[in-house]
Amino acid sequence: MTKQADVVVIGGGITGAAILYELAKYNLRAVLVEQEPELAAGTTKANSAILHAGFDAPTGSMKARMNVEGNAMYHELKDELDLEIEWTGSFVAAVDDEEMSVLQELLERGQANGVPGLEIWDGDKVREKEPNLSKDIKGALWAPTAGICWPFGMALAFAENAVINGAEVLRECQVTGITVENGAVKAVETDQGTIETKYVINAAGVHADDVSRMAGDDSFTITPRRGEYILFDKTAQKDLVYSPIFPTPTKMGKGILVCATTHGNVFVGPNAHDLDGSEKDDTAVTIPGMNEILEKARKLVPNIPAGAAITEFAGVRAVSSTGDFIIGHSEKTKGLFQAAGIQSPGLTSAPAIAKAIVGEIVAETGAAQKEDYKKGRPAQPCFRTLSDDDKKALIAKDAAYGRVICRCETITEGEIIDAIRRPVGARTVDGVKRRTRAGMGRCQGGFCGPRVTQILARELNIPVTEVRKEMRKSYMFYDKETQSGGKA
Numbered sequence: 001m002t003k004q005a006d007v008v009v010i011g012g013g014i015t016g017a018a019i020l021y022e023l024a025k026y027n028l029r030a031v032l033v034e035q036e037p038e039l040a041a042g043t044t045k046a047n048s049a050i051l052h053a054g055f056d057a058p059t060g061s062m063k064a065r066m067n068v069e070g071n072a073m074y075h076e077l078k079d080e081l082d083l084e085i086e087w088t089g090s091f092v093a094a095v096d097d098e099e100m101s102v103l104q105e106l107l108e109r110g111q112a113n114g115v116p117g118l119e120i121w122d123g124d125k126v127r128e129k130e131p132n133l134s135k136d137i138k139g140a141l142w143a144p145t146a147g148i149c150w151p152f153g154m155a156l157a158f159a160e161n162a163v164i165n166g167a168e169v170l171r172e173c174q175v176t177g178i179t180v181e182n183g184a185v186k187a188v189e190t191d192q193g194t195i196e197t198k199y200v201i202n203a204a205g206v207h208a209d210d211v212s213r214m215a216g217d218d219s220f221t222i223t224p225r226r227g228e229y230i231l232f233d234k235t236a237q238k239d240l241v242y243s244p245i246f247p248t249p250t251k252m253g254k255g256i257l258v259c260a261t262t263h264g265n266v267f268v269g270p271n272a273h274d275l276d277g278s279e280k281d282d283t284a285v286t287i288p289g290m291n292e293i294l295e296k297a298r299k300l301v302p303n304i305p306a307g308a309a310i311t312e313f314a315g316v317r318a319v320s321s322t323g324d325f326i327i328g329h330s331e332k333t334k335g336l337f338q339a340a341g342i343q344s345p346g347l348t349s350a351p352a353i354a355k356a357i358v359g360e361i362v363a364e365t366g367a368a369q370k371e372d373y374k375k376g377r378p379a380q381p382c383f384r385t386l387s388d389d390d391k392k393a394l395i396a397k398d399a400a401y402g403r404v405i406c407r408c409e410t411i412t413e414g415e416i417i418d419a420i421r422r423p424v425g426a427r428t429v430d431g432v433k434r435r436t437r438a439g440m441g442r443c444q445g446g447f448c449g450p451r452v453t454q455i456l457a458r459e460l461n462i463p464v465t466e467v468r469k470e471m472r473k474s475y476m477f478y479d480k481e482t483q484s485g486g487k488a
């Protein structure tokens with residue numbers, strides 16, 4: 001393949017997807033390349049899913065500015081793209097006088113960063129709202145503008161709208177090199193061929209330093225910092241907490257929190273451990289890690305239902321050597337834009353980062369806004385939330401909505417087929433899971449996994465031995481004849 005593009009975005013996490021969404025508003029040929037079969041396959045799929053208010057980052061930093069701007073932008077985006085967001089507010093809890101003085105510092109920093117509505121509450125007032133909080137908590141910082149979200153769905157929504165507006169998403173397309181001539185970007189080399197372009201946006205997450213080096217800019221490095229989590233069955237601990245509950249922060253991060261998901265589960269985590277630079281994609285969970293997060297979470301909420309854990313997972317933060325987000329034009333290579341070092345609050349900041357970078361490219365190219373730009377994206381069916389009459393009507397129109405595939409979450413074959421056929425459709429079992437919730441319940445796909453695999457094989461017109469769980473080589477079945485998973 002040799003292709004021409006005006007702008008190539010490298011990386012299909014929330015940052016790359018938000019950038020593609022912003023680019024697609026203009027008369028620019030925009031292509032996003034992602035090495036895995038699904039978007040949001042990196043850090044975007046494994047994090048605390050909180051839209052932070054913006055009091056953590058130092059005043060004047062890129063992180064602080066992008067956080068506050070991004071948080072505000074999500075209000076409109078939620079309505080336009082039908083994003084799963086709940087504006088729950090958040091608490092930072094303090095257990096002694098020293099921690100109470102940290103709350104005061106956070107409040108003042110937040111006010112300087114432009115965060116509205118911050119208040120310090122005493123312990124009794126906090127427990128009126130969050131009755132399961134420890135009696136040891138003396139007070140908390142209340143941030144009403146924080147929220148919880150579904151990051152995979154948000155990244156997908158950005159990409160779906162971009163594709164509807166003519167942008168292109170190339171999946172299973174790994175960038176292997178960037179051609180630079182006379183100090184300027186000329187082309188992106190991938191394992192699917194060459195894309196000729198003058199502009200590259202590096203949104204490659206923990207690999208952003210590797211990608212930047214490909215284009216001759218070695219001005220920063222990324223250290224991977226892993227955070228582990230435990231997720232609990234939603235029937236076991238209903239209403240344990242309403243808002244995210246943080247401890248006071250440490251120099252490694254915001255600390256181990258207790259939080260609900262937009263789907264009604266509770267989770268605890270993340271811890272923070274730096275990895276060796278060669279272990280950037282190591283999302284293993286460990287027994288010491290599980291013990292650490294349970295012990296710390298119980299200091300905030302004593303009755304964590306440890307026996308109702310349904311899964312454990314980890315995400316890797318992209319910690320930059322500059323200590324801040326690296327956003328904007330490279331100082332070394334013409335045409336290279338960085339969206340690098342996007343650790344927390346990266347989910348919250350994504351729309352603001354996208355606006356800043358695309359604004360620079362539009363100013364440089366003079367690209368005009370598309371006259372036929374379309375807002376929104378196709379509605380996603382959700383069978384379990386319909387009234388009985390609407391369910392009957394949907395089944396009468398399409399019998400696939402009458403066949404329940406995931407019993408834990410009541411997900412029908414119709415919803416799974418829709419997930420596969422959407423503008424950036426599911427290609428893997430986890431892609432179906434994250435679009436529909438099939439496999440996210442108590443049995444974690446034990447019952448529906450094989451049936452989802454069959455539906456994927458049929459819809460994608462591939463043998464079942466080629467269906468993957470999530471990543472490029474994660475085949476669901478071992479093929480005795482070829483002695484391998486999938487194609488030999």
Ligand SMILES: Cc1cc2nc3c(=O)[nH]c(=O)nc-3n(C[C@H](O)[C@H](O)[C@H](O)COP(=O)(O)OP(=O)(O)OC[C@H]3O[C@@H](n4cnc5c(N)ncnc54)[C@H](O)[C@@H]3O)c2cc1C
Nearest residue numbers: 011013014015035042043044048050175205227346347348
């Ligand atoms: C433990 C933890 C908790 C967090 N909690 C929060 C939170 O509550 N709120 C918040 O706002 N933020 C949070 N964050 C931060 C947030 O998750 C990240 O900032 C965000 O997901 C980063 O998105 P990204 O698109 O930059 O990177 P990623 O999601 O990692 O995407 C990068 C993509 O680039 C692709 N890629 C890499 N190299 C190549 C290549 N050579 N060719 C093609 N593709 C390539 C990868 O496959 C990947 O899909 C948390 C992060 C962690 C780890």
